[in-house]
Amino acid sequence: MLHIVKIGGQIIDDSHLLSVALESFYALKGNKILIHGGGSAASRLSEKIGIQPKIIEGRRITDAQTLDIVVMTYAGLINKTLVAKLQAMGCNALGLSGADANLICATQRVSKVINYGCVGDLNENSVNKAALKELTNSDFIPVFCAITHDGKGTLLNTNADTVACTLAIALAEKEKVCLHYCFEKKGVLKNPKEENSYFKKIVFSEFQRLKQGKVISQGMIPKLQNAFEALNKGVYQVSIGHPTFLNHPKEKTILCL
Numbered sequence: 001m002l003h004i005v006k007i008g009g010q011i012i013d014d015s016h017l018l019s020v021a022l023e024s025f026y027a028l029k030g031n032k033i034l035i036h037g038g039g040s041a042a043s044r045l046s047e048k049i050g051i052q053p054k055i056i057e058g059r060r061i062t063d064a065q066t067l068d069i070v071v072m073t074y075a076g077l078i079n080k081t082l083v084a085k086l087q088a089m090g091c092n093a094l095g096l097s098g099a100d101a102n103l104i105c106a107t108q109r110v111s112k113v114i115n116y117g118c119v120g121d122l123n124e125n126s127v128n129k130a131a132l133k134e135l136t137n138s139d140f141i142p143v144f145c146a147i148t149h150d151g152k153g154t155l156l157n158t159n160a161d162t163v164a165c166t167l168a169i170a171l172a173e174k175e176k177v178c179l180h181y182c183f184e185k186k187g188v189l190k191n192p193k194e195e196n197s198y199f200k201k202i203v204f205s206e207f208q209r210l211k212q213g214k215v216i217s218q219g220m221i222p223k224l225q226n227a228f229e230a231l232n233k234g235v236y237q238v239s240i241g242h243p244t245f246l247n248h249p250k251e252k253t254i255l256c257l
Contacts, residue, residue, distance in 0.1 A: 002136060002177045003032040003246075006164035009040035010184045011243065012078060021182055021243035022082070026089045028246060031136045033167060034086075034093070035144045037160035038078040042070045059222070062117040062157040070157045074145035083143055094140040098148030099155060101131050104163065106148035106156045120148040120156030122163070127170035136171070165226035172234040179235050181223055182243040187253035188220065198241070201254045204228050227255045 005025050011017045025034055039060060043053040046069050054061035062070065079095040086093035098104030098120075104127055106120025126148075135142050144167070146160035161181065168179040187198030202210070207224055210216045216224065227238040239245065241252030 001030050002171055002175050003028045003030065003180065004035065004164055004168045004171075004177060005032065005180045005182060005246065006035040006037070006160055007182045007243065008037045008160070011182060012036060012038055012082075013040055014184065017184060017243065018085075022085055022089065024243045024246040026086065026091045033136065033142045033144065034082070035146070035160055035164045035167070036074075036078060036082060037146055038070075038074050041078060042066075042073040045069050045073055056114060059116065059119065059159060060157060061115070062119050064118065067118040067155065067157060071147055071155055074157075075147045079143060079145045086141065086143065091141050092139050093143045094135070095143050095145070097145055097155075098158070098163070101128065101135075102149075102151070103128050103132055104144075104148045104158075104166070105151045106158055108150060108154070108156060118154065118156050120150070120158040122148070122158065122166040124169070126166055129170050129173070132167070132171065133174070159222060159226075161223045161226045165230045168230050168235045168238075169233045172230075172236065176236045179227070179230050179238045180246060181227065181238070181240040182246070183240070185242060186245075186251045187241045188216065188224070190215065198251070199253045201256055203256045207255075224255070228257070231255060231257050 007021050011021050046053045051065055075097045083093045083095040106122050106126060109116045109119045109121045144163060146158050146163050148156045148158045150156060168177045171177050190197040190199060211221060230238050238255045239252045245252040
């Protein structure tokens with residue numbers, strides 16, 4: 001069993017939640033990979049230097065200045081902080097971007113409607129499966145930020161949920177993969193104002209209905225789209241919830257086709 005765990009910016013910003021998430025990740029048995037975002041930290045740095053962040057449907061518009069900010073934040077400060085904390089627990093973490101060992105190669109997004117800038121899209125050929133498998137079979141625990149590259153010398157900002165989904169699909173060809181999206185809630189909420197109102201299970205048809213009714217909106221939409229794509233392409237299980245569910249899996253939302 002391979003566990004792929006993605007943690008978002010709200011967890012990273014909360015020292016207690018981050019400790020819970022990393023301890024839960026460390027306690028997972030078997031091979032594992034951690035993927036992290038950090039959008040809120042990147043937004044704060046942008047605002048501090050006078051650049052207003054632009055986010056459309058959960059996707060960050062990444063011009064040249066913003067790319068510098070996200071690379072510094074994701075691949076630098078956040079990634080190395082997480083690696084140091086995991087090492088302190090005895091977890092032999094290795095901090096990575098997609099450019100390292102050519103592990104994740106992306107193509108720059110082209111859209112006639114919105115100019116996303118230096119944003120990377122992934123496909124079935126993006127992951128260097130042999131190199132990644134060698135890492136997961138070693139004593140190293142990969143910790144990926146959401147920075148990829150195009151193979152031509154350009155770094156690209158890529159949605160962290162998409163990175164997690166793409167890695168899970170690639171590795172599911174040869175082994176059973178569980179993909180876990182961790183955030184500050186117990187699961188996907190029915191009512192944003194009620195912490196205990198989360199869905200225990202969501203099937204794809206229900207997701208479409210909830211999205212149309214705007215029960216699910218903003219950044220949760222691409223997260224669930226990635227989750228259902230992973231299931232559709234062979235990932236054994238996908239769940240969304242608070243990081244404590246990694247080891248006590250009673251409170252979470254399970255996604256089903």
